Amino acid sequence: MISIRGLTKIYHTKLNQIKAVDDLDLDVKKGEIFGVIGYSGAGKSTFIRLMNRLENPTSGKIMIDEEEITALSKDQLRVSRQGIGMIFQHFNLLWSRTVHENIAFPLEIAGVPKAERIKRVDELIDLVGLSGRGDAYPSQLSGGQKQRVGIARALANNPKVLLCDEATSALDPETTDSILNLLVDINQKLGLTIILITHEMHVIRKICHRVAVMEAGKVVEQGDVLDVFLHPKLPVTKRFVEQVMGDREQDDALDKITQSYTTGKVVRLHFVGEITNQAIISTVAKQFDVQANILQGKITQTQKGAYGTLFVHFDGEESEIQKAIDFITSTSVKVEVGLHD
Template identity: 75%
Template structure:
């Protein structure tokens, strides 16, 4: 559906060239929710503006539905942009227009008849959950309602791709979740491909199928969200995963247990999918002459399934501990020996 090949963006200034995006290569399947995550200055917002040529690329290709957007003339680009909608962090609504009039605006530009406009606007108001607020002005809406108007307006011309540039960053956590749920609903009902830019791993975890991690203008890691959670390779990715799975209490527990015991091992267990429901600890205690002390645990949900970590201290003879570890590994639960207590 979307193929990004060798994409580069260099900003020239009197103080020297600045490379915002460098040699990006990404493939995004049709109908997926694809997340791009990075800290401030990583180049993610520049990337999303390159996809619809709000920024002109220095080099490279952006192919959407077999059409290279970077090579389109001005008129052809205007047509293509009807298939590439965008929503923004700060909503970008027309403050002198009502909800209905804001949503109708792109249809007016496209010269859609009044009767068809009204029908389409009614459909969109219902889709985004704004029934009863049609005649309200943006100043009378909450942040979440404003973003729902922005989403409805973006969908007016039945786009194939929806670009979301930090679309939930200005919202509180509860409202963020409601907007994310709406995006999932739209993705499933309309088969819309969604590209979502964010600096929050919670957003990626909750709704994305795949993720690309950006740093200093480059994609340093990408793949299925669950795989990235399980096996983060780069330091920046590990920091993002720690937003969801990390906890200072974990390190405190580890240091405390090491100082209070003179034998055994501290293990970090990684559970995926149905394995998160296994009664593994009680089985170990029944089968082997070891003592197991749970130090810390956490489970989170991704689009591809649950992912959990459990940190335990296991004590007993060296042979019994090794047998218990081997048993755990046979259940397909990943085992990491964090430390030997000695």
């Protein structure tokens, strides 16, 4: 669906040049929600603006549905952009226009007849959950409602791709979840390909199928979201995973707790998918002569399944503890032994 090769954007200043995007290669499958995550300055917002040529690349190629976006003239690009919707962090609504008029704006530009525009806008208002608010102005809406208008406007011309640039960063957590649920619903109902830029791993975890991690203009790590959660390779990725799965204050507290154990072993268990629903610890306590004390645990859900970690102290004879650990390992739970010993 989307193929990017050698994408580079260089900004020139009086003193030097800055590579905001540096020789980036990426493939996005049709109908998937693909996340791009990075800290401030990683180049992710520049990357998303290159996708529809709000910024022109210094070099490289972008193919969307077999059309080379980077080779289009201005007139060709104007037509092609109708197939690429975009939503923004700060909504970018027309404040002097109503909800209905904001959503209708791209249809007006495309020359869609009035009767058809009205029908399409009414459909979109229902789709994004704003029934009855068509005559309201942006100043009369909450942040979440404004973003729903932005989403409806981006969908007006039935795009093939939806680009989301930090679409939830200006929203509170509850509203963020409602907007993310809406994006998942749109993805499933319309089969829309979504590229989502964010600095929040919670957003990636909740709705994305795959993720690319950007640092210094480059994609440094990518893969299925669950795989990245389970096996983060680079320090930057590990920090993002900690946003969801790790709590440094809790880890510090855990260090203090485990220092008090002079016998047994402290292990960390990694659960994936259906295994998270199995009563493994209680089974171990029944089958082996060990005492199991759960110290800390957390389970989170991704689009590809659940992922959880559990810190457990096992006490008893060393041979029995080893049997218990071997049993857990046989269930496909990953076991790290000897933590904090």
